[in-house]
Amino acid sequence: MSNIENQQGRLQAQDPELAGLLQREDRRQSSTLTLIASENHCSAAVREACSSRLTDKYAEGYPGRRYYGGCEVADAVEDLARQRALRLFAGAEEANVQPHSGTTANLSALLALAGPNGRIVGMMLKAGGHLSHGHDKSHTGIVFQARQYGAGPDGRIDLDEVRKLVREHQPKVLIAGGSSYCRNIDYAAFAAIAKEAGALLLADIAHPAGLMAAGVVPSPIGIADVVTMTTHKTLRGPRGGMILARKDVAKAIHSSVFPGSQGGPLVHTIAAKAVAFGEALLPGFRAYQQKVLDNARHLAACLMAHGLDIVTGGTDNHIVLVDLRKTDVTGAQVEERALAAGLSVNKNAIPGDPRPPMVTSGLRLGTPAVTTRGFGREQIETVAGVIVGLVRGAAPEKFRPVVSGLGEAFPLP
Numbered sequence: 001m002s003n004i005e006n007q008q009g010r011l012q013a014q015d016p017e018l019a020g021l022l023q024r025e026d027r028r029q030s031s032t033l034t035l036i037a038s039e040n041h042c043s044a045a046v047r048e049a050c051s052s053r054l055t056d057k058y059a060e061g062y063p064g065r066r067y068y069g070g071c072e073v074a075d076a077v078e079d080l081a082r083q084r085a086l087r088l089f090a091g092a093e094e095a096n097v098q099p100h101s102g103t104t105a106n107l108s109a110l111l112a113l114a115g116p117n118g119r120i121v122g123m124m125l126k127a128g129g130h131l132s133h134g135h136d137k138s139h140t141g142i143v144f145q146a147r148q149y150g151a152g153p154d155g156r157i158d159l160d161e162v163r164k165l166v167r168e169h170q171p172k173v174l175i176a177g178g179s180s181y182c183r184n185i186d187y188a189a190f191a192a193i194a195k196e197a198g199a200l201l202l203a204d205i206a207h208p209a210g211l212m213a214a215g216v217v218p219s220p221i222g223i224a225d226v227v228t229m230t231t232h233k234t235l236r237g238p239r240g241g242m243i244l245a246r247k248d249v250a251k252a253i254h255s256s257v258f259p260g261s262q263g264g265p266l267v268h269t270i271a272a273k274a275v276a277f278g279e280a281l282l283p284g285f286r287a288y289q290q291k292v293l294d295n296a297r298h299l300a301a302c303l304m305a306h307g308l309d310i311v312t313g314g315t316d317n318h319i320v321l322v323d324l325r326k327t328d329v330t331g332a333q334v335e336e337r338a339l340a341a342g343l344s345v346n347k348n349a350i351p352g353d354p355r356p357p358m359v360t361s362g363l364r365l366g367t368p369a370v371t372t373r374g375f376g377r378e379q380i381e382t383v384a385g386v387i388v389g390l391v392r393g394a395a396p397e398k399f400r401p402v403v404s405g406l407g408e409a410f411p412l413p
């Protein structure tokens with residue numbers, strides 16, 4: 001019996017109510033197919049590290065410079081995570097593995113580089129950016145003087161617009177990266193635009209981090225001054241964040257994470273990050289990421305062959321953004337129908353979306369989680385058929401058997 005099963009046995013005996021909820025979530029994940037682009041299924045080893053006794057340990061500070069005693073194991077764990085991160089993202093100079101999340105990573109990095117009330121430029125949420133890139137509902141839109149660039153009518157970043165905005169606003173930090181942007185970003189062009197204005201470039205690779213670590217899409221390492229990411233999306237680790245930085249800005253970043261933005265690090269999560277980075281350094285990881293990419297391209301091609309519009313007409317990564325404007329359904333309606341059919345997807349704004357964020361005209365799909373379960377072209381074709389059927393108004397229940405069948409045939413790791 002594994003450590004995790006053992007622990008589940010104890011939880012079941014002590015707190016059947018909560019244990020029941022965890023079992024329900026296991027069943028939910030097994031019996032539905034996750035096509036949410038920001039989700040994945042991490043390994044049992046990652047989950048075991050997450051549930052380790054390291055959760056008990058306070059370790060404020062950094063390895064060798066802690067504010068608590070008894071940190072020798074925490075130090076070794078954090079050093080291992082940092083070393084593996086630097087091997088995985090070769091060319092990066094320093095790594096901070098403490099951010100609790102992608103948002104904390106961004107906030108810490110921006111406070112270090114721009115300072116309170118500093119000027120920043122990022123991509124609009126509607127165009128594919130993230131809330132933490134200066135959206136007015138995020139602290140990054142309140143604490144900083146933020147301006148945002150959109151996407152062109154073709155759904156792609158318009159570098160001329162970015163250049164114009166940067167020249168006008170003269171930011172300290174220019175942010176490149178997003179949550180629903182499905183095309184490669186020209187980081188060298190972004191770096192040139194930043195340099196001209198004396199700004200630093202922050203690349204947020206939360207979404208494509210795994211694809212970049214595996215070298216299947218171009219990466220900003222060695223180009224951007226600072227790179228932030230989450231560890232739980234394509235990277236397939238535990239929920240958390242990480243920052244890579246050039247040596248000359250690293251000191252400011254470290255103190256902005258701790259003591260600036262966080263207290264004690266989540267050492268158990270850092271251990272799980274180390275496990276995930278170790279997995280990502282194994283040869284099979286590249287094949288997995290290539291499959292994520294191939295599956296996303298195939299999904300986009302299948303949906304287009306069935307007559308659906310895809311923002312930018314395809315994808316360069318794991319994200320496929322469906323434009324529903326020519327259909328008679330909204331993103332929210334398809335999300336609900338998909339859930340009833342057993343597909344976990346999310347409604348998403350598309351560039352120029354006429355509908356509000358809780359309705360939207362888009363559907364964001366992603367292939368990391370189903371590829372972890374072993375999906376290939378054939379299963380992607382089946383999934384595309386289900387999505388098209390749902391958009392066209394077929395009863396969701398009709399698809400439940402086929403979706404459950406796929407879930408049983410391709411179990412969770």
Ligand SMILES: Cc1ncc(COP(=O)(O)O)c(C=O)c1O
Nearest residue numbers: 101102103130178179204206230
């Ligand atoms: C580009 C980008 N940055 C930051 C984040 C924030 O990550 P978290 O949800 O861990 O705060 C996300 C999450 O979706 C993201 O897509």
